[in-house]
Amino acid sequence: MTRITDTREQIMDRAAQLLMSRGFNGFSYRDISSHLGVKNAAVHYHFPAKADLALALVDEYRQTLRDKTSEFMAYGGSALEQLKGFFEFTSRQCHTGRCICPLGAFSIDYSELPEEVRRTTADFMNETIKWLTQVLAVGREQEEFSFSGDPGPKALLILAGLQGARQMARINSLEILDDVLKQIHQDLGIVT
Amino acid sequence: MTRITDTREQIMDRAAQLLMSRGFNGFSYRDISSHLGVKNAAVHYHFPAKADLALALVDEYRQTLRDKTSEFMAYGGSALEQLKGFFEFTSRQCHTGRCICPLGAFSIDYSELPEEVRRTTADFMNETIKWLTQVLAVGREQEEFSFSGDPGPKALLILAGLQGARQMARINSLEILDDVLKQIHQDLGIVT
DNA sequence: AGTTATACTTACCTATAAGTAAGACAAGTG
């Protein structure tokens, strides 16, 4: 009774969860198949090599971000709302066990990944940077928040801060992410 | 003619390099032994389990930091110099291929690590946070730099920013680390 | 000279990983 691509979606879901909780080299096809109650080869049927799975995962993640941000990129809008949405998304992911960002998960094994995965991962990162840079520029223009210097490096610091906070939160506690988010707000002059 | 503990030191050196370039699960005893021209079991002789190696690595790293900071923690001093020393140390590590900070390397596999390694890693992180918090507090007191809010969260943001920047630099380029460092300076009101 | 400790090597073991080839079976199509 399994619907078409039903298993495929389930594989993706489980893989995404595993990727963000253990890293790319931290889970195996067995972890996926046993959880779904299918055999190992079933996963290989949908994703012949693990690199195919990696590619699908990063693509899916990128598409999600694109859907959420494309409207803003095209027409502008409330930068503060975009920012808050992003922060909440990040926070919620961590609080549901998906503490490692896909970028973080892949960065460790980056040098061993196939070229296509590397390119897609890098593209994803650059899109994110570009988006946040514009959000910061627009938001300062509209006086929703303030900061000194160029929006580009500022965007990098915020993204790196979130990335690092997620890592540190794993070792210590999720409080660290909250503190870092609070500090980012403070540095942007956003009253909470 | 191998001097006492000579091989042990070489193992540590190579392991540290591998840890910071591939992550803890990204290298094997074989990677170490083949590089040193010894057999696999020789590494096991010095570090029976990989967890023992992990412990030694994080301990060594912690000791390094302790040596560099203990004087400051005891008597105070120029916070700006401490900060610059830390930044330069980080930057130099990345530029010599040791892009992944040990904390970052362990954070991915954190949940699978033995309790002792986890505790030591967490201790190391907390020591670093404590140190940077004090550096920030003293530096603001002495008007070497400025920022708003508590030193604690600010220290977290800076550490997380560096941590994240190292990851992002792996995917993109080392320029990202430089940009993030520049932005941190800017946000602290340090003129470069 | 004989014993002991150190620092290895040789030769294994077990577990698990990714991956593949071939077959089963159901649903739909000409």
Added chain:
DNA sequence: CACTTGTCTTACTTATAGGTAAGTATAACT
């Protein structure tokens, strides 16, 4: 009805990982 297509299972292969037990060489100690 025969045939194809999509989706899986069974039953492997190959490679590598961490780890161990037993033996060897060398220097140091008594």
